[in-house]
Amino acid sequence: MINEKIQKDVVLAPFTTFKIGGPARFLVEVKTREDLAEAVKWARDKEQPTYYLGGGSNLLITDEGFPGLVIRLANREAIIKGDRLYCGAGASLAYCISLSRGANLSGLEWGFGIPLATIGGSVRGNAGAFGASIGEIVETVEYFNVKKEKFEFLSRNDCDFDYRNSIFKKNLDMVVWNIVLRLKPATAEEISANIESNLTHRDKGQPKLPSAGSVFKNLFLNDILQVNPSLIEFINEQGVAKGGKIGAGYFIDLRGLKGKTIGGAKISLEHANFIVNTGRATAKDVLELIEFVKKEIELRFKIKLEEEIVILK
Secondary structure, three states, rough: OOHHHHHHEEOOHHHHOOOOOOOOEEEEEEEEEHHHHHHHHHHHHHHOOEEEEEOOOOOOOOOOOOEEEEEEOOOOOEEEEOEEEEEOOOOOOHHHHHHHHHOOOEOOHOOOOOOOHHHHHHHHOOOOOOOOOOOOOEEEEEEOOOOOOEEEEEEHHHHOOOOOOOOOHOOOOOOEEEEEOOEOOHHHHHHHHHHHHHHHHHHHHHOOOOOOEEOOOOHHHHHHHHHHHHHHHHHHHHHOOOOOOOOOHHHHHHHHOOEEEEEEEOOOOOOOOOEEEEEOOOOHHHHHHHHHHHHHHHHHHOOOOOOEEEEEE
């Protein structure tokens, strides 16, 4: 019975990489399809809002916490069959990278070094780095249709993958449950070289203090030039556009905001698109810093930044 598994007043900060956040009124871990379906029905019957939690690596939870049921996806199984990786939504990205690396399969190296990320959360937000994203290697997704109360499947082409987005992020009634990734054969040396290159880049340019990863989405060059065409000469001169996009951190750094602090939240000195928890940050501190950055960038460059992190309240 799902009733016996539901906990009350659980502090959520330890479930996130930010180490910030108040309590969930209720929390339950689900490992089976039956548990997920029962938890959703329980929340509906009790008229409780729901949130589906993965590894908490791209998430800011407010100090007030969440006033309903947090459903933590704990189906963590992963297995290789041929060139395909079959994994539950709760499977650790780090474990899946290790598994595919051991089978000489490539496609997930971009995720090496991302703390606590899960495959389900990565698919939902179409996570990626170094010019690659998980949506490119998704074959099928099994999801729970909350409205219909049944499990259904989508192929990659039907998942509406876009930059840091998917149909599952747009539609909260579609809960990612199982994923099939199609990987590519590669030599151990090629995979190791990719991982080492990515890890070196992360070690040099990303902070060690708790954070939620990139706070803001990178910007499309065409969008920037539509609102501020005068930047084209400067952008071309600096050579900062890559793949038609420019990192939000570039403009934050250019505005001189590295090191800006509000309470215990600080814009990282290593990477301007990271806000770090110096040890005593509250969600209020982070939210105020986010708004400060957005206003400064719009004032100086006429550019509107959009959050990449999810804010749960």
